[in-house]
Amino acid sequence: MAASEMTVTVVTPEQTVLETTSSSVVLPLFDGEVGILRGHAPMIGRLGFGEMRLTTPAGTTTLYVDGGFVQIADNVVNVMTNRAMPAAEINAAAAEEQLKAALTQTASGEESIASRQRTLDQARAQLRLAKKGR
Numbered sequence: 001m002a003a004s005e006m007t008v009t010v011v012t013p014e015q016t017v018l019e020t021t022s023s024s025v026v027l028p029l030f031d032g033e034v035g036i037l038r039g040h041a042p043m044i045g046r047l048g049f050g051e052m053r054l055t056t057p058a059g060t061t062t063l064y065v066d067g068g069f070v071q072i073a074d075n076v077v078n079v080m081t082n083r084a085m086p087a088a089e090i091n092a093a094a095a096e097e098q099l100k101a102a103l104t105q106t107a108s109g110e111e112s113i114a115s116r117q118r119t120l121d122q123a124r125a126q127l128r129l130a131k132k133g134r
Contacts, residue, residue: 002021003038004038005023006021006022006025006036006037006038006075006076006077007019007075007077008021008054008077008079009076009077009079010052010063010065010081011078011079011080011081012083012084013082017084017085018063018084020054020056020061021056022054022056022077023037023056024036024053024054025052025053025055026053027045027065027070027079028050028051028052028065028125029045029046029047029048029070030046030047030048031048034070036077041072042072042073043070043072045070046068046069047065047067047068047069047079047081048121048125049064049065049067049121049122049126050064050125050129051064051125051128051129051132052079052084061086062086062088062129063084063085063086064084064086064087064090064125064126065079066083066122068080068082069081090129092126092130092131095123095126095127096127098123099120099124099127101119102116102119102120103120105119
């Protein structure tokens with residue numbers, strides 16, 4: 001590992017999606033975005049839905065992450081998420097359908113409203129990333 005790199009691991013409940021070294025990582029947090037370089041202070045953050053960018057010697061890698069948590073310590077970035085996929089694999093048509101269905105869904109009760117909002121946020125994040133890749 002080069003002096004300016006850190007270890008990055010992305011895991012879902014099913015698999016390790018990515019294990020690599022990177023000189024920088026940008027993650028969507030629940031309340032914004034965070035950029036991480038080597039030597040970043042230790043932290044734990046709640047992820048939002050959206051784009052994760054990694055800079056490696058081979059170039060930039062972009063993934064969609066579906067919420068979860070990030071832990072940063074000792075130049076190791078661990079991302080734990082429900083779902084992670086290369087941005088190029090996002091199905092824009094399916095995300096559009098998910099958005100339309102959520103917009104027409106009638107929500108009642110606190111749990112139902114939260115579920116509807118989560119679905120809206122996921123679909124919108126996927127669409128933003130799919131359109132960005134065009």
